[in-house]
Amino acid sequence: MLVEKAVALSVILFVLGTLGAVTRRNLIVILMSIELMLNAVNLALIAFSRQWGDLAGHVFVLMVIVVAAAEVAVGLGIVIALFRNRESINVEDSSLLKW
């Protein structure tokens, strides 16, 4: 029963993270929303790991945490480089790749 509730919470958090990544224009908030989505996925992995009694989900969550840390380090490096060049982290000011 707890597993289903945890997966439901994971769905809610993932949708909230998606909304943040799509609607906000502050690049840092977009990165935080992506972190929220990764956390929602982690919660689902832990819940299913408990459901089937299999530890592979726990190992996978460790990998996701490592990837999230690497992503934040590189992403915030890009944010700083962008701010140095454009004096702004508003995503609408950086639209060179937009068609």
Place this chain on the structure above:
Amino acid sequence: MIDFLFYVFAALAVAGALGMLLNTRNTVAGALSLVGTMVSLGAIYVLLDAYLIGALQILVYAGAIVVLFLFVVMLLNLREDAFSPERLRFTKLIGVAIGALVGVELLLLLPAALGPAATVPADFGGYRMVGAALFTDWVLAFEVTSLLLLAAMVGAVVLAKRSID
């Protein structure tokens, strides 16, 4: 009791996520709301018998990643007026509607999909069992992770060091 704790921490997690999402004025407050979400998720991991992951969640996410966000927010010294008010365009409304639809659909489908949870040994999710799995079955993935971290570290240093031409 476990259900009650789950509801408390789930409410805190959703409240923190909403605080991060809806706070358009103060990015530092948004990052601190995210800390609340991360800590609540760590508690929920413990309720789901993932003791090691729960501790790592609080150490790595609340302790390291969000602090990195806070460093960058304070380094950039963003002014409040840097962002004009968000425009709610028609396409965004469609996006929100589709997202809500998918969310409701998943929530409706879930309860029927799972049977009773498996019975697990008492130390399931402790450092001993997770460590044994990590260093036997998944040792290659563990080693490759170190390469990923090295690449990310070099990339972050190179990106933040000098400006893009």
